[in-house]
Amino acid sequence: MPENLATKLTATPSPDGRSRIATIVLLLPAFLVFLGLFVAPLSFFFVQSFWKASIFSIVPGFYLDNYIEVFTQYSGPLLRTLDIAFLVATVTTILGFLFAYAVRFSLGSLGNVLLLTALTTLFGGYLVKIYAWLTILGVDGILNSALIRLGLIRQPLQILLYNTGAVVVTLTHYLLPLAILPIYGALREVDETELAAARDMGASGGRAMRDIVLPQIRPALLASFGLCFLLAAGDYVTPALVGSPGRAMFGNFIQEQFSLRMNTPEGAAMSFTLIAASLALLCVVGFVINRVFRAR
């Protein structure tokens, strides 16, 4: 083969090489947006968490004061927030699984209607849902009115609102559709013939679920749990509107640093502490889910 022809052939990019370049070029805008609107601000935010604030002005430098403050002053609210978020995520994931399972395997065409109904609630505003629960649980609310009409109580119950229970209920209602989606998506991939075969071989419904269904949808369970956990842990509107006065969540304190104090450095330190604590807890949950629901 003549040398110049060999050179030409090797110099010409292969179709693989060309498609790789095209892929990179097409992904570049999204990558730049991600870099510019997510990585860069977050990095700057992280740097700022080591700065100091003094009466609405910020002093650059490297100080650990904010992180020390977080652990000395806010460890209680942080642990409580992780606790509430864990409870909300657990309840929501279980309810989401039960709902998705019923839609996929038990309810037939009615299941599709229920699924559509559940997902339609995603179009309702977040604040609307909180105010809906205020309307339901309030002194003049639907629940109190119903209980009085039924003669079960004489005076409206004051304990329904402004407590941790109200926060859990409201957040669960808000997050449930988000938990259902990934689980239902994963359940669609589960082959019904496998379940039928398991039953034919004498496995109980519970055993079939544990050994066949759950191992196949582990990633979806973790995705649902993680999504609900992170949204609940970072929330501040729900506890502000329906929560207990003496049991503010970590998000409330973060929000105050930004909106009331304009103390961006401390707010940033609190935010990164919450992110780190949440990710650590999610790693543990992921490990547990993978161990408990592994294929047998």
Place this chain on the structure above:
Amino acid sequence: MSLKTALMAFGLGAATLAAAPLAQPAHAADAGVLHIFNWTDYTAPDLLKKFTAETGIKVTLDTYDSNETLLAKLKAGTTGYDLVIVSDDFVKIFVSQNLLEKVDASTMSNFGNLEPRWKTRFWDPTAEYTVPWQWGTTSFTYDTKVYPQPVDSLGTLFKPPAVFKGQVGMFGSPSEVINLALLYLGYPPCDTDPAHLKETLALLQAQKPFVKLYNSDGIIDRLTAGEVTMSEQWSGDAMRARQAKASLHYVYAKEGGAGWMDNLAIPVGAPDVDNAKKFINFMMDPQNAAIESNFAGYQNGVAGSNKYLLPAMATAPEFNPPADYKIVFSPGCDAKATKDFDRIWTLIRK
């Protein structure tokens, strides 16, 4: 179309879209327009119509929910606003950060209409930067049906009778809650004495079982619905609450009450300072000041405006504090006090 051409077109389109917002300022300077930035539900629509009718200057209104929001917006750079409303305890902060233009109100034709006590205010002693907008007091309201006894002390709010267990509403702002507690204990606002703060913390922690929530919003609704039966409250809101539910009573305590004043100011870089000054002068006219008071429910600091008030307003107890009532204005807390208040605020809500 080749990939190269498509990508060039995409890049050009993206660049154009990205640059479009940069091509124009937030509000282009408009000779016939005044841009006002005020608290939500705090500007009488009739007032703006009257100003436009008299001067031919159109008015646009944007709103915010806290001094901090306003501060953040002004610090971020030119906003296009000609007029803003700043609370008394924030004026010094705004001035120290060079965010306000001098208005020299004392040179304006209507300045003489201000009540003498408001011509000089300690947060703006020479009226260089601000003019009174509305002022009022902070105390508390309780439901006389729930607690029929007469009340004359902040002690009822901070050491409530058993009937108020889980029934008290407090503001969601650390400074407003803690300064009122300091006033009850006989200490000055923004006090940083460790012993006094320890006493204040103990008082607020003892009050906590009685508190249903710490939230400055929706107080009128909660009081009228009976969700809370006693709440920290601003005087104008207290009047509106009483008009909705006659059994509510605003307390002028023997220890006194917190005073506050919101002030008209011109931000640095305002596109139309002349129009802003016209509006400031317009607001010092008794008739115009009364229109705003009738709408918002607070005093205005302009002498002679009372004769233009609605009868229900002119006689409202919330609008007319007793002559001997001690009103304490906060000087605005320094960095140490702010940090100390934050600590207390965190501890009572842990």
